[in-house]
Amino acid sequence: MKTRSAKNSGIAQSWKDEQLRYWRETTDHYLKFGTTMQAGIICDEDIEGQSYEDNNRAILKRSGVRDGQVVLDAGCGVGGPGLCAALHFPALEVHGITLSPYQAGIAQKMITESPAAGRVHVQAGDYHKLPFPNRKFDCALFLESAGYSFQLEELFSEMARVLRDDGRVYIKDVFCRAGEMTVQEWKQIAAFRQIYVHHTPTMEVMAAALSATGFTVRSVLDLSSMVINKPREPEFGLPRFRPLPDLPVHWGEIVAIKTAT
Numbered sequence: 001m002k003t004r005s006a007k008n009s010g011i012a013q014s015w016k017d018e019q020l021r022y023w024r025e026t027t028d029h030y031l032k033f034g035t036t037m038q039a040g041i042i043c044d045e046d047i048e049g050q051s052y053e054d055n056n057r058a059i060l061k062r063s064g065v066r067d068g069q070v071v072l073d074a075g076c077g078v079g080g081p082g083l084c085a086a087l088h089f090p091a092l093e094v095h096g097i098t099l100s101p102y103q104a105g106i107a108q109k110m111i112t113e114s115p116a117a118g119r120v121h122v123q124a125g126d127y128h129k130l131p132f133p134n135r136k137f138d139c140a141l142f143l144e145s146a147g148y149s150f151q152l153e154e155l156f157s158e159m160a161r162v163l164r165d166d167g168r169v170y171i172k173d174v175f176c177r178a179g180e181m182t183v184q185e186w187k188q189i190a191a192f193r194q195i196y197v198h199h200t201p202t203m204e205v206m207a208a209a210l211s212a213t214g215f216t217v218r219s220v221l222d223l224s225s226m227v228i229n230k231p232r233e234p235e236f237g238l239p240r241f242r243p244l245p246d247l248p249v250h251w252g253e254i255v256a257i258k259t260a261t
Protein backbone atom coordinates (compact mmCIF):
# COMPACT_ATOMS: atom_id res chain seq x y z
CA MET A 1 0.00 0.00 0.00
CA LYS A 2 1.26 3.54 -0.86
CA THR A 3 2.30 5.77 2.04
CA ARG A 4 0.62 9.18 2.37
CA SER A 5 3.80 11.07 1.32
CA ALA A 6 4.24 8.88 -1.76
CA LYS A 7 0.61 9.57 -2.63
CA ASN A 8 1.08 13.34 -2.11
CA SER A 9 4.19 13.42 -4.25
CA GLY A 10 2.28 11.53 -6.95
CA ILE A 11 -0.48 14.18 -6.85
CA ALA A 12 2.11 16.99 -6.91
CA GLN A 13 3.76 15.40 -9.94
CA SER A 14 0.51 15.08 -11.86
CA TRP A 15 -0.28 18.78 -11.16
CA LYS A 16 3.14 19.69 -12.47
CA ASP A 17 2.74 17.58 -15.59
CA GLU A 18 -0.61 19.21 -16.27
CA GLN A 19 0.86 22.70 -15.72
CA LEU A 20 3.73 21.93 -18.09
CA ARG A 21 1.20 20.91 -20.72
CA TYR A 22 -0.79 24.09 -20.06
CA TRP A 23 2.21 26.39 -20.57
CA ARG A 24 3.41 24.52 -23.68
CA GLU A 25 -0.06 24.84 -25.18
CA THR A 26 -0.65 28.53 -24.33
CA THR A 27 2.70 30.39 -24.14
CA ASP A 28 2.82 31.34 -27.84
CA HIS A 29 -0.73 32.68 -27.58
CA TYR A 30 0.07 34.83 -24.53
CA LEU A 31 3.17 36.15 -26.33
CA LYS A 32 0.95 37.78 -28.96
CA PHE A 33 0.02 40.26 -26.22
CA GLY A 34 3.52 40.85 -24.91
CA THR A 35 6.14 39.30 -22.68
CA THR A 36 4.28 40.01 -19.42
CA MET A 37 1.85 37.14 -18.92
CA GLN A 38 -0.61 38.63 -16.48
CA ALA A 39 -4.39 38.78 -16.74
CA GLY A 40 -4.72 41.98 -14.72
CA ILE A 41 -3.14 45.42 -15.06
CA ILE A 42 -2.65 47.42 -11.88
CA CYS A 43 -3.65 51.06 -12.24
CA ASP A 44 -1.70 52.66 -9.44
CA GLU A 45 -2.63 56.26 -8.65
CA ASP A 46 0.95 57.51 -9.26
CA ILE A 47 1.34 55.84 -12.64
CA GLU A 48 -0.46 56.97 -15.76
CA GLY A 49 -1.43 54.51 -18.47
CA GLN A 50 -2.76 51.00 -18.67
CA SER A 51 -0.06 49.11 -20.55
CA TYR A 52 1.95 46.13 -19.26
CA GLU A 53 4.89 48.55 -19.00
CA ASP A 54 2.79 50.73 -16.64
CA ASN A 55 1.66 47.64 -14.71
CA ASN A 56 5.28 46.52 -14.25
CA ARG A 57 6.33 49.96 -13.05
CA ALA A 58 3.42 50.00 -10.59
CA ILE A 59 4.52 46.59 -9.28
CA LEU A 60 8.11 47.76 -8.85
CA LYS A 61 6.89 50.70 -6.81
CA ARG A 62 4.42 48.69 -4.74
CA SER A 63 6.82 45.83 -4.06
CA GLY A 64 9.50 48.17 -2.70
CA VAL A 65 12.24 46.72 -4.94
CA ARG A 66 15.29 48.99 -4.87
CA ASP A 67 18.27 49.37 -7.18
CA GLY A 68 21.25 47.18 -6.24
CA GLN A 69 19.06 44.40 -4.82
CA VAL A 70 19.04 40.75 -5.82
CA VAL A 71 15.51 39.72 -6.76
CA LEU A 72 13.90 36.33 -7.29
CA ASP A 73 11.16 36.37 -9.94
CA ALA A 74 9.31 33.25 -8.84
CA GLY A 75 7.17 31.92 -11.68
CA CYS A 76 8.72 34.33 -14.18
CA GLY A 77 7.05 33.32 -17.45
CA VAL A 78 9.28 34.41 -20.32
CA GLY A 79 11.00 36.96 -18.08
CA GLY A 80 9.23 40.13 -19.30
CA PRO A 81 8.68 41.76 -15.87
CA GLY A 82 12.22 40.82 -14.73
CA LEU A 83 13.77 42.42 -17.80
CA CYS A 84 11.61 45.48 -17.34
CA ALA A 85 12.79 45.77 -13.71
CA ALA A 86 16.44 45.43 -14.70
CA LEU A 87 16.10 48.11 -17.38
CA HIS A 88 14.47 50.40 -14.81
CA PHE A 89 17.18 49.85 -12.16
CA PRO A 90 20.72 49.71 -13.65
CA ALA A 91 22.27 47.79 -10.73
CA LEU A 92 19.45 45.30 -10.12
CA GLU A 93 20.13 41.55 -10.43
CA VAL A 94 17.15 39.31 -11.27
CA HIS A 95 16.92 35.52 -11.18
CA GLY A 96 13.78 34.08 -12.71
CA ILE A 97 12.46 30.57 -12.41
CA THR A 98 9.65 29.07 -14.45
CA LEU A 99 8.28 25.56 -14.41
CA SER A 100 8.24 25.63 -18.20
CA PRO A 101 11.47 24.81 -20.10
CA TYR A 102 9.76 26.21 -23.20
CA GLN A 103 9.30 29.62 -21.50
CA ALA A 104 12.87 29.52 -20.13
CA GLY A 105 14.18 29.00 -23.70
CA ILE A 106 12.28 32.06 -24.95
CA ALA A 107 13.53 34.07 -21.95
CA GLN A 108 17.16 33.16 -22.73
CA LYS A 109 16.80 34.58 -26.24
CA MET A 110 15.19 37.79 -24.97
CA ILE A 111 17.90 38.24 -22.34
CA THR A 112 20.71 37.83 -24.89
CA GLU A 113 19.20 40.61 -26.97
CA SER A 114 18.63 42.97 -23.99
CA PRO A 115 20.94 45.70 -22.63
CA ALA A 116 20.25 44.08 -19.22
CA ALA A 117 21.99 40.83 -20.30
CA GLY A 118 24.31 39.67 -17.52
CA ARG A 119 21.99 40.95 -14.78
CA VAL A 120 18.91 38.89 -15.64
CA HIS A 121 18.99 35.09 -15.53
CA VAL A 122 16.14 32.67 -16.16
CA GLN A 123 16.07 28.93 -15.76
CA ALA A 124 13.50 26.18 -15.75
CA GLY A 125 12.75 24.71 -12.34
CA ASP A 126 10.22 24.35 -9.56
CA TYR A 127 9.87 27.26 -7.16
CA HIS A 128 9.20 24.81 -4.31
CA LYS A 129 12.81 23.59 -4.55
CA LEU A 130 15.17 26.30 -5.73
CA PRO A 131 18.72 25.87 -7.02
CA PHE A 132 19.98 28.85 -4.98
CA PRO A 133 21.97 29.14 -1.74
CA ASN A 134 20.49 30.32 1.56
CA ARG A 135 19.88 34.06 1.97
CA LYS A 136 20.70 35.00 -1.62
CA PHE A 137 17.76 37.32 -2.27
CA ASP A 138 16.42 40.64 -0.97
CA CYS A 139 12.98 40.15 -2.47
CA ALA A 140 10.85 37.41 -4.04
CA LEU A 141 8.22 38.52 -6.55
CA PHE A 142 5.21 36.32 -7.32
CA LEU A 143 3.42 37.99 -10.21
CA GLU A 144 0.32 35.92 -10.88
CA SER A 145 2.32 32.82 -10.04
CA ALA A 146 1.94 31.85 -6.34
CA GLY A 147 -1.65 30.71 -6.91
CA TYR A 148 -0.39 27.78 -8.99
CA SER A 149 1.28 26.26 -5.93
CA PHE A 150 -0.30 23.11 -4.61
CA GLN A 151 1.98 23.21 -1.50
CA LEU A 152 1.97 26.75 -0.11
CA GLU A 153 3.80 25.99 3.13
CA GLU A 154 6.57 24.21 1.24
CA LEU A 155 6.76 27.14 -1.14
CA PHE A 156 7.10 29.79 1.56
CA SER A 157 9.52 27.70 3.64
CA GLU A 158 11.72 27.69 0.55
CA MET A 159 11.33 31.49 0.29
CA ALA A 160 12.32 31.81 3.96
CA ARG A 161 15.47 29.81 3.14
CA VAL A 162 16.58 31.86 0.12
CA LEU A 163 15.65 35.31 1.46
CA ARG A 164 17.90 37.41 3.68
CA ASP A 165 16.59 38.47 7.07
CA ASP A 166 14.01 41.21 6.51
CA GLY A 167 13.70 40.03 2.90
CA ARG A 168 10.33 40.61 1.34
CA VAL A 169 7.76 38.50 -0.47
CA TYR A 170 5.49 40.43 -2.82
CA ILE A 171 2.47 38.62 -4.28
CA LYS A 172 -0.01 39.88 -6.86
CA ASP A 173 -2.57 37.30 -7.87
CA VAL A 174 -6.13 36.22 -8.44
CA PHE A 175 -7.69 34.70 -5.30
CA CYS A 176 -10.82 32.74 -4.50
CA ARG A 177 -13.34 34.86 -2.61
CA ALA A 178 -13.71 33.84 1.03
CA GLY A 179 -17.07 32.94 2.52
CA GLU A 180 -20.13 31.11 1.30
CA MET A 181 -20.71 30.37 -2.37
CA THR A 182 -23.70 29.48 -4.48
CA VAL A 183 -23.72 26.12 -6.27
CA GLN A 184 -23.10 27.96 -9.53
CA GLU A 185 -20.05 29.71 -8.03
CA TRP A 186 -18.69 26.40 -6.72
CA LYS A 187 -19.04 24.88 -10.18
CA GLN A 188 -17.31 27.82 -11.82
CA ILE A 189 -14.34 27.98 -9.43
CA ALA A 190 -13.89 24.22 -9.91
CA ALA A 191 -13.92 24.70 -13.69
CA PHE A 192 -11.47 27.64 -13.43
CA ARG A 193 -9.05 25.56 -11.35
CA GLN A 194 -9.17 22.77 -13.89
CA ILE A 195 -8.91 24.93 -17.01
CA TYR A 196 -6.00 27.04 -15.74
CA VAL A 197 -4.40 24.30 -13.59
CA HIS A 198 -4.47 26.93 -10.85
CA HIS A 199 -4.96 26.21 -7.18
CA THR A 200 -6.68 29.59 -6.51
CA PRO A 201 -6.56 29.70 -2.70
CA THR A 202 -8.21 32.48 -0.70
CA MET A 203 -5.95 35.33 0.44
CA GLU A 204 -6.50 34.16 4.02
CA VAL A 205 -5.07 30.72 3.21
CA MET A 206 -2.05 32.20 1.45
CA ALA A 207 -1.38 34.70 4.26
CA ALA A 208 -1.70 31.91 6.86
CA ALA A 209 0.89 29.84 4.97
CA LEU A 210 3.29 32.81 5.09
CA SER A 211 2.72 33.29 8.82
CA ALA A 212 3.32 29.59 9.42
CA THR A 213 6.68 29.63 7.66
CA GLY A 214 8.54 32.51 9.31
CA PHE A 215 7.02 35.62 7.72
CA THR A 216 5.30 38.63 9.19
CA VAL A 217 2.43 39.55 6.92
CA ARG A 218 2.57 43.32 6.42
CA SER A 219 -0.48 43.79 4.22
CA VAL A 220 -3.31 41.85 2.63
CA LEU A 221 -5.16 44.01 0.15
CA ASP A 222 -8.10 43.40 -2.17
CA LEU A 223 -6.83 45.05 -5.36
CA SER A 224 -9.92 44.53 -7.48
CA SER A 225 -10.86 48.21 -7.69
CA MET A 226 -7.36 48.99 -9.04
CA VAL A 227 -7.02 46.19 -11.58
CA ILE A 228 -8.21 46.16 -15.18
CA ASN A 229 -8.88 42.66 -16.49
CA LYS A 230 -7.14 41.73 -19.71
CA PRO A 231 -8.70 38.41 -20.69
CA ARG A 232 -7.08 37.29 -23.91
CA GLU A 233 -8.15 33.68 -23.96
CA PRO A 234 -11.20 34.22 -26.24
CA GLU A 235 -8.72 35.23 -28.95
CA PHE A 236 -6.64 32.06 -28.54
CA GLY A 237 -9.39 29.94 -30.03
CA LEU A 238 -8.45 26.97 -27.84
CA PRO A 239 -11.12 24.50 -26.74
CA ARG A 240 -10.01 24.52 -23.10
CA PHE A 241 -11.33 28.07 -22.44
CA ARG A 242 -14.95 29.04 -21.77
CA PRO A 243 -16.65 32.05 -20.19
CA LEU A 244 -17.21 31.88 -16.40
CA PRO A 245 -19.48 34.86 -15.61
CA ASP A 246 -20.13 33.93 -11.95
CA LEU A 247 -16.56 33.23 -10.94
CA PRO A 248 -16.04 33.99 -7.20
CA VAL A 249 -12.53 35.49 -7.49
CA HIS A 250 -10.88 38.85 -6.84
CA TRP A 251 -7.50 40.49 -7.35
CA GLY A 252 -5.25 40.67 -4.35
CA GLU A 253 -1.84 41.70 -3.09
CA ILE A 254 0.10 40.32 -0.13
CA VAL A 255 3.33 41.73 1.27
CA ALA A 256 5.27 39.76 3.89
CA ILE A 257 8.66 40.21 5.54
CA LYS A 258 10.92 37.37 6.63
CA THR A 259 11.28 37.40 10.36
CA ALA A 260 14.94 37.59 11.38
CA THR A 261 16.34 34.18 12.39
Ligand SMILES: C[S@@+](CC[C@H](N)C(=O)[O-])C[C@H]1O[C@@H](n2cnc3c(N)ncnc32)[C@H](O)[C@@H]1O
Pocket residue numbers: 019023035036037038074075076077078079080081097098099100103125126127128142143144145148149
Ligand atom coordinates in the same frame (compact mmCIF):
# COMPACT_ATOMS: atom_id res chain seq x y z
C1 LIG B 1 0.55 33.63 -15.36
S1 LIG B 1 2.22 33.22 -15.60
C2 LIG B 1 2.99 34.68 -14.97
C3 LIG B 1 4.38 34.84 -15.50
C4 LIG B 1 5.17 36.07 -15.04
N1 LIG B 1 5.17 36.21 -13.60
C5 LIG B 1 4.68 37.32 -15.71
O1 LIG B 1 4.19 38.19 -14.98
O2 LIG B 1 4.82 37.42 -16.92
C6 LIG B 1 2.53 32.02 -14.30
C7 LIG B 1 3.96 31.50 -14.24
O3 LIG B 1 4.09 30.72 -13.03
C8 LIG B 1 4.97 29.66 -13.32
N2 LIG B 1 4.84 28.58 -12.35
C9 LIG B 1 3.72 27.93 -11.96
N3 LIG B 1 4.04 26.95 -11.08
C10 LIG B 1 5.39 27.00 -10.92
C11 LIG B 1 6.32 26.24 -10.17
N4 LIG B 1 5.94 25.21 -9.41
N5 LIG B 1 7.62 26.57 -10.24
C12 LIG B 1 8.05 27.59 -11.02
N6 LIG B 1 7.20 28.35 -11.77
C13 LIG B 1 5.90 28.05 -11.72
C14 LIG B 1 4.59 29.23 -14.72
O4 LIG B 1 5.62 28.45 -15.29
C15 LIG B 1 4.38 30.59 -15.38
O5 LIG B 1 5.60 31.03 -15.88
